[in-house]
Amino acid sequence: MSRFTDTFRNIFKIHELRQRILYTLALLFIVRLGSHLTIPGVDAVLLSESMKNSSSDNLFGLYDLFVGGAFSNAAIFALGIMPYISASIILQLMGAVVPYFQKLQQEGEEGRKKITQLTRYGTVLISAMQAWGVTVKLLNTQFQGLSIVPQPVQGIGWVISTIIILTAGTMFMMWMGEQITDKGIGNGISLIIFIGIVARFPHAIFDEIRLISAGQRSIIIEIIIIAFMFFIIAGVVLVTQGTRKIPVQYAKRVVGRKVYGGVTQYIPLRVNTAGVMPIIFAQSIMFIPTTVLSFFPDNEFLQMVAGWFQYQSPIYSTIYALMIIFFTYFYTAIAFNPKDVADNMKKQGGFIPGIRPGKQTSEFIDNILTKITLPGSIFLAIVAILPAFVGAWGVSGNFAQFFGGTSLLIIVGVALDTLQQIESHLLMRHYDGFMKSGKIKGRR
Numbered sequence: 001m002s003r004f005t006d007t008f009r010n011i012f013k014i015h016e017l018r019q020r021i022l023y024t025l026a027l028l029f030i031v032r033l034g035s036h037l038t039i040p041g042v043d044a045v046l047l048s049e050s051m052k053n054s055s056s057d058n059l060f061g062l063y064d065l066f067v068g069g070a071f072s073n074a075a076i077f078a079l080g081i082m083p084y085i086s087a088s089i090i091l092q093l094m095g096a097v098v099p100y101f102q103k104l105q106q107e108g109e110e111g112r113k114k115i116t117q118l119t120r121y122g123t124v125l126i127s128a129m130q131a132w133g134v135t136v137k138l139l140n141t142q143f144q145g146l147s148i149v150p151q152p153v154q155g156i157g158w159v160i161s162t163i164i165i166l167t168a169g170t171m172f173m174m175w176m177g178e179q180i181t182d183k184g185i186g187n188g189i190s191l192i193i194f195i196g197i198v199a200r201f202p203h204a205i206f207d208e209i210r211l212i213s214a215g216q217r218s219i220i221i222e223i224i225i226i227a228f229m230f231f232i233i234a235g236v237v238l239v240t241q242g243t244r245k246i247p248v249q250y251a252k253r254v255v256g257r258k259v260y261g262g263v264t265q266y267i268p269l270r271v272n273t274a275g276v277m278p279i280i281f282a283q284s285i286m287f288i289p290t291t292v293l294s295f296f297p298d299n300e301f302l303q304m305v306a307g308w309f310q311y312q313s314p315i316y317s318t319i320y321a322l323m324i325i326f327f328t329y330f331y332t333a334i335a336f337n338p339k340d341v342a343d344n345m346k347k348q349g350g351f352i353p354g355i356r357p358g359k360q361t362s363e364f365i366d367n368i369l370t371k372i373t374l375p376g377s378i379f380l381a382i383v384a385i386l387p388a389f390v391g392a393w394g395v396s397g398n399f400a401q402f403f404g405g406t407s408l409l410i411i412v413g414v415a416l417d418t419l420q421q422i423e424s425h426l427l428m429r430h431y432d433g434f435m436k437s438g439k440i441k442g443r444r
Helices: 002-011 015-034 044-052 059-066 082-097 099-105 108-139 156-183 188-199 201-213 219-240 277-293 300-308 314-335 338-347 359-392 397-403 405-428
Strands: 243-250 253-255 258-260 264-270
Touching: 002 015, 002 405, 015 156, 015 188, 015 405, 082 099, 082 108, 082 156, 082 277, 082 314, 099 108, 108 156, 156 188, 188 201, 188 405, 243 359, 264 359, 277 300, 277 314, 277 359, 277 405, 314 359, 338 359, 359 405
Parallel strands: none
Antiparallel strands: 243 264, 253 258
């Protein structure tokens, strides 16, 4: 315990690290504050009463979890950061198939700036579409015969102003995320999602205690189910943290009187190179159909289709799992390029025993990476859809979503990445970190 106390004391001894942490906490506080500021024109009291009787066993409940309750509060940050993630996914997908975007990706820093700018434009467009869906939902929400948006307020002016407010809220959150990444500690976008999920933890606990006290839940059954969930998730974390090491030999080279090379090193290929990003990507895409279908509340066929995308629907779980597997391969291909690794090895005089340098080395690494990524992607998919099955066994949606794979993997992954950055700052100044070895293995 004293060692952790010393570590926190060391953190605040470093001026730059202290400033970064305080800056990050200040922006995250603004994120949480904006999650409780209700959109002008919405009856906040009536909204609160209606939310008490609403169910979280649906996709909107999961969306509300990611935005820290801002959606159910009809807050100015109700859309969260998901439109930005959706825009990023679209641009990355286009970079794999459209020559123009492929060229931008190869132009270095200038190309990256152009892609970032296009991503921001895409964020505005997606935010505006989702904001329209939110206004339609609010206009059609009633409680005890009373409308959440009073009749005198309803009108084209309120709709336009609400769309502008929600879109501006998402853009402001995107800007804060970028500022945290540049001037704070950790990845800003991931931390915004992280703080939103963590903020719902007390609500999940209190709701479950209330249901158990009322006799609507069996505490023994819930303990067994939660233990089962943690057992599966712990197994998945262990499996996805595994690596396959490829030996690389470097031939001896004599330059003058110095001898270079002649050693064997290893390339570690992780089972889960993509981390939690496939889950975040897939979840962002899964929000889009429900958002679009919410534009047509009076169309019976489209509402039937919307039922297929309910959180506990088998169709939803199947599509969600397949998308996670796809994005695991997609993000791995972006994060790790076998051709670049093979070229660098060839330039440095390295080779894999029994494999010719160049193209054959690239194909060999790619083949191994493809094989070890498959179990990692399947395990991620299983953990992501686990809360839907647990909810069907009687655990409340709010509690199941929080302790489900999606939320838990995001929390663990983001926390480890952030601690890794703090660890790096401490080690640069010869301070011990949080672990006795001075190292925390992140999931990056």
